[in-house]
Amino acid sequence: xxxxxxxxxxxxxxxxxQAAVQLFSEKGFEKTxxxxxxxxxxxxxxxxxxxxxxxxDILHAFCEDELDSLHHELTTNANQDIPLLEQxxxxxxxEFHHITENREFARxxxxxxxxxxxxxxxxxxxxxxxxxxxxPLLERAQAKGELRKxxxxxxxxxxxYGLYLLLLSGWFRxxxxxxxxxxxxxxxxxxxxEGLHPQSLIS
Amino acid sequence: xxxxxxxxxxxxxxxxxQAAVQLFSEKGFEKTxxxxxxxxxxxxxxxxxxxxxxxxDILHAFCEDELDSLHHELTTNANQDIPLLEQxxxxxxxEFHHITENREFARxxxxxxxxxxxxxxxxxxxxxxxxxxxxPLLERAQAKGELRKxxxxxxxxxxxYGLYLLLLSGWFRxxxxxxxxxxxxxxxxxxxxEGLHPQSLIS
DNA sequence: AATTAAAGTTGACCGCGGTCAACTTTCTCC
DNA sequence: GGAGAAAGTTGACCGCGGTCAACTTTAATT
Numbered sequence: 007x008x009x010x011x012x013x014x015x016x017x018x019x020x021x022x023x024q025a026a027v028q029l030f031s032e033k034g035f036e037k038t039x040x041x042x043x044x045x046x047x048x049x050x051x052x053x054x055x056x057x058x059x060x061x062x063d064i065l066h067a068f069c070e071d072e073l074d075s076l077h078h079e080l081t082t083n084a085n086q087d088i089p090l091l092e093q094x095x096x097x098x099x100x101e102f103h104h105i106t107e108n109r110e111f112a113r114x115x116x117x118x119x120x121x122x123x124x125x126x127x128x129x130x131x132x133x134x135x136x137x138x139x140x141x142p143l144l145e146r147a148q149a150k151g152e153l154r155k156x157x158x159x160x161x162x163x164x165x166x167y168g169l170y171l172l173l174l175s176g177w178f179r180x181x182x183x184x185x186x187x188x189x190x191x192x193x194x195x196x197x198x199x200e201g202l203h204p205q206s207l208i209s
Numbered sequence: 210x211x212x213x214x215x216x217x218x219x220x221x222x223x224x225x226x227q228a229a230v231q232l233f234s235e236k237g238f239e240k241t242x243x244x245x246x247x248x249x250x251x252x253x254x255x256x257x258x259x260x261x262x263x264x265x266d267i268l269h270a271f272c273e274d275e276l277d278s279l280h281h282e283l284t285t286n287a288n289q290d291i292p293l294l295e296q297x298x299x300x301x302x303x304e305f306h307h308i309t310e311n312r313e314f315a316r317x318x319x320x321x322x323x324x325x326x327x328x329x330x331x332x333x334x335x336x337x338x339x340x341x342x343x344x345p346l347l348e349r350a351q352a353k354g355e356l357r358k359x360x361x362x363x364x365x366x367x368x369x370y371g372l373y374l375l376l377l378s379g380w381f382r383x384x385x386x387x388x389x390x391x392x393x394x395x396x397x398x399x400x401x402x403e404g405l406h407p408q409s410l411i412s
Numbered sequence: 413a414a415t416t417a418a419a420g421t422t423g424a425c426c427g428c429g430g431t432c433a434a435c436t437t438t439c440t441c442c
Numbered sequence: 443g444g445a446g447a448a449a450g451t452t453g454a455c456c457g458c459g460g461t462c463a464a465c466t467t468t469a470a471t472t
Contacts, residue, residue, distance in 0.1 A: 181336075424462100
């Protein structure tokens with residue numbers, strides 16, 4: 007049976023997350039102080055740090071929850087009968103729209119995900135869930151003859167992810183507007199599939 | 210003629226940069242305080258902020274100087290007679306080695322370059338110098354028949370850059386070791402050139 | 413129920429990044 | 443050269459993220 011402690015811990019953690027989402031959305035991540043957040047969650051400042059190690063960890067936890075639910079949604083909704091290009095574009099565009107919903111959240115999350123201070127197991131876990139989602143799609147595409155079979159699946163997923171990273175970065179730097187994103191990503195993915203070499207070079 | 214002011218400003222700026230490089234290298238970026246840095250540069254704390262807007266701007270200035278000199282070096286040393294694949298790998302690997310020399314520097318730099326807080330003109334300038342470096346290479350490759358001519362050069366550079374971002378991110382997350390980097394990048398670039406589609410699909 | 417150990421909470425406190433009003437140095441114009 | 447303006451410098455100060463020793467609450471034991 008669940009003791010008082012476990013219950014309280016769950017509730018406190020939830021209260022922190024709720025306060026965080028509200029305040030970060032309202033005032034932005036940087037402008038929200040931990041003390042303020044703790045007050046809204048009805049706890050002392052120090053307590054926050056027994057649930058999360060750093061301020062950005064709070065935001066990170068939220069983002070991972072979101073991404074997890076997004077991944078779950080994608081897995082169940084995936085339509086495997088459309089061409090790979092469309093599948094990938096739609097998949098990454100879902101994530102793109104999700105993540106660009108709130109620039110502040112996305113920035114901190116991507117900064118720490120793509121260029122973390124330390125090598126971290128959490129990142130690898132997240133990556134694995136990613137790969138579990140993509141591999142079946144790619145294997146099926148290979149089976150359907152849409153994808154070369156002599157390539158490492160890891161490199162293929164990496165290839166798409168790299169181009170997605172480029173798109174995200176382009177949006178952050180103001181190079182790509184939200185409305186252009188899908189066209190740009192599709193063009194990049196098409197390039198990846200068809201190759202940059204002229205056909206004549208492929209022996 | 211140059212007045213006392215201009216001269217002092219140049220010298221002070223230089224002193225700040227020198228102190229920054231030394232301290233950031235010795236103790237790391239986060240562990241170095243502005244007060245300490247100012248002391249070593251022989252000025253007051255406040256003065257630092259009339260030369261740089263934030264702490265990470267100092268590091269940023271250094272990185273941009275480095276990258277500029279690297280780009281210059283690459284431009285003059287570029288050997289245009291080797292295949293495009295080799296050119297691109299060697300070019301990006303130079304940058305990779307340069308940037309991974311100091312993880313701390315690279316992290317802050319890449320976080321702010323790829324996912325900046327605000328859209329910033331400085332980034333666009335830097336990108337332009339990038340493109341100026343790459344476009345001639347690609348045009349020449351197009352002329353030599355190594356590259357499709359129906360593609361936007363911007364998308365091609367983007368494609369390579371995206372894969373480079375992936376490599377860097379992989380290194381930061383501990384997925385790719387320095388020694389494996391070149392092999393990985395070459396594989397990715399080769400994929401990009403040859404395409405992920407099986408040849409039979411290319412009509 | 414009483415006692416003690418373990419787990420959880422707290423806010424005063426620290427060091428740092430960044431600001432700004434007061435101050436000093438340099439320039440300009442007569 | 444002197445007076446006033448303009449530019450540059452400074453460190454006390456502020457607010458915040460993060461720590462920790464003292465304290466409170468829950469669990470385990472007899």
